[in-house]
Amino acid sequence: MPESSGTGRQATLKVYRGTKDKGEFQSYKVPVEAGMVVLDAIHYIQQNFDPELAVRWNCKAAKCGSCSAEVNGMPSLMCKSRMDQFKDDEDICVQPLKTFPIIKDLVTDVSWNYEVNKKITPFSPAPDADWTIYQEDIERVQEFRKCIECFLCQNVCHVLRDHERKDNFMGPRFMVRVAGLEMHPLDEANRLKYLKDEGHIGYCNITKCCTEVCPEDIHITDNAIIPLKERVVDEFYDPLGKFIRNLLGGGKKTKASVQPVSITPSK
């Protein structure tokens, strides 16, 4: 027999309701069940009090990256934010991502990200490539490809969040994407000029805030951004060094061989 799932507890959620121009936090009392997550509480509100409450979600299992929000100031996936991490009398404040324009309630306009993505030169293997690839050669690329496009990293990066440089800076998510392409053993394109002149990788000053919020534990700064920055430096500011390194170890791949830090699940 399933044991009773109620905890007898009630939580108070303060949820942002409104649009870009006008809105307020509305309070709701929600009964807490064992193992409940914030997204469950939002669904409870939707089903019982307010079918109009706007929220995005799909998988409810931290796989699709739809349900990003700021929960008590912490950018997180609502489907992964447990209710039992909050104290009994603590209000739980749920608001939309700050970096993107609010459409309604918890839903923001993230279309900018899709525009950035379009500008990145796609995967470009040689037509006669040999598709024998060893696991050790793709370990790092696979780390980058874990990205679920939750845009939490974009949301916390100060260049986008505080300085509003969406006109100029691609943000951590797309540096991860470029890293995944540049470090693919069979890719032949060169995206370094793009990184420097359009993506403005130089704006990143390695604060690592992006890495801290990534729900997929991608080492965004250490494994993606820093090696890319080194490549850009090599290409544009240290041509002699690049020449010598190329002589010693051959083209593109040598420059990628910064050792990745170990990938131990931390959360």
Next chain:
Amino acid sequence: MTEYETREHDVLVIGAGGAGLRAAIEASGQGVSVGLVCKSLLGKAHTVMAEGGVAAALANVDPKDGWETHFKDTMNGGKMLNHWRMAQLHAQEAPDRVKELERWGAVFDRTKDGKILQRAFGGHTWKRLCHVGDRTGLEMIRTLQDRGVHQGIEVYMECTITELVKDGDKIAGAFGYYREDGRYILFKAKAIVLATGGTGKAYTITSNSWEYTGDGHGLAYDAGAELIDMEFIQFHPTGMVWPPGVRGILVTEGVRGEGGILRNSLGERFMFKYLPEATRNDYAADEAEAVTWVNAALAGNRTEARRPPELSTRDNVARAIYTEVKEGRGSPHGGVFLDISYQDSDRVKKKLPSMYHQFKDLADVDITAGPMEVGPTMHYTMGGIRVEAETQMSRVPGLFAAGECSGGMHGANRLGGNSLSDLVVFGKRAGAAAADYAKAMPTSLKIDDKFVNAAIAEMEEFFLRKEGKNPYDVHKELNKIMGTYVGIFREESELAIGVAKLEELKAEIKKAGAKGSKAFNPGWHMCRDLRNMMICSEAIARSALSRKESRGAHSRLDFPNTEKEWGTKNSACSKDENGNMKLEHTPLPEMPQDLKEIFVKKEPVNA
């Protein structure tokens, strides 16, 4: 009159999962103008959640594999009710489609000799599932998405189609709204590909998301297409059962593929008891043989040992778990135990990272240290829009369907991994055929204003029902009916009650109302979704009531045997002149002799 935007494309693809994206890429590659519509953001469709892998007989790990065996496994898994030609095309073309994904940038796990690695899965004779840890769907959708955005496909995100529009008997377009602000939009199109996925939201306990309200099924039905095999609903044997908020969330079959063991509360490895006679010989005879198989698999070696009984087909494992629980040998929260913790913990984390996190974060269970609790969850809709095998066109000219919303490919039960391959094989075919069809159509078609006005009126009416019922309450009632009367095990009397209750609920659906504005209003959206869910639920219940035998995922307590005569019939639901559902039994296309010879064994007895 309410205003609306109009867009025109040669081919409109509705749905941006694996099937829709692959269709759009193919069609646009043929030089026609392509629009792609989806309810969520791009890249968030169901396909992103797929975990275990994509099935293709590449024979990288087990060199004896080949399309014939894949074909045979698929037909056996589907209890011979599959459309043979679809199963054949699928088995033959899947390897090329997977290699193509790799050429487009997908990075699959590798074998020691640098090829795409393949793992074992239920019902597959050989190790056949190409995978990336347990996030294969993410790899696939991202690859297709990144390929698609550079092809000039016009993408309409967060846009829901509510109506297909015809000119005479031909498809001429589709009507819908943007979720963001409720703006209406009319698409004029010569050909439409439906790739909208399944109907999981008809049930409470499901691995499916809010998107799975059976829209494509409903739209096609209303436009005159047939829905076949709707009684076959796949209950995946292993969903999470605890805590309540995660009930139904999938635990990938990859856990069993990697050697996961099922036990009941007495510690018995019960699956040995539930192997059907017809396939018993394909599985290990005892624990020792199962252990030999797992050890060889872990070491990457070949073995003569047969696979563990946990790798029986899904319908069978789901029934076994249900029975164990019902007979009082369940786990504390009404499931059974699935254990992989006997293996090296680093390896488990490496091969099943998202399962590790899912249990750790959501259930406080460390799967490397102890067993998981699992039970059946509604997972996949085998039934769907009847299409022609080569082109995926329905009986409505210009209307194509691919992926989970189409029917025929999987028969009475889908094998794990056969969906992702289905998406790319038939997505490509549908895209190509839709482009051809559009190119052959010289003039643009006419859309009568009255259709558009009616479509607008339907959406506006929800706001006029001032004292309208909460659509979520109506949804719960629908779920309750389906869960109670049309669940895993079925019976004449219960199904009849289910059908009657659904009939009554139709009136309630007409009372569901919306409040507030049209801006991103999920309640309003749900009002319309209910209609599609009702069409699907009715088709499921009526088809289930009519099929007086047990076969694959359809288990009748009152007709426990698989009957030969039912093996030649599909249930087909369509709309009659009065707008009521008509159910027919149509003959299954007969397999040619050369394919019949692939089956050494005769028809499977009851599984």
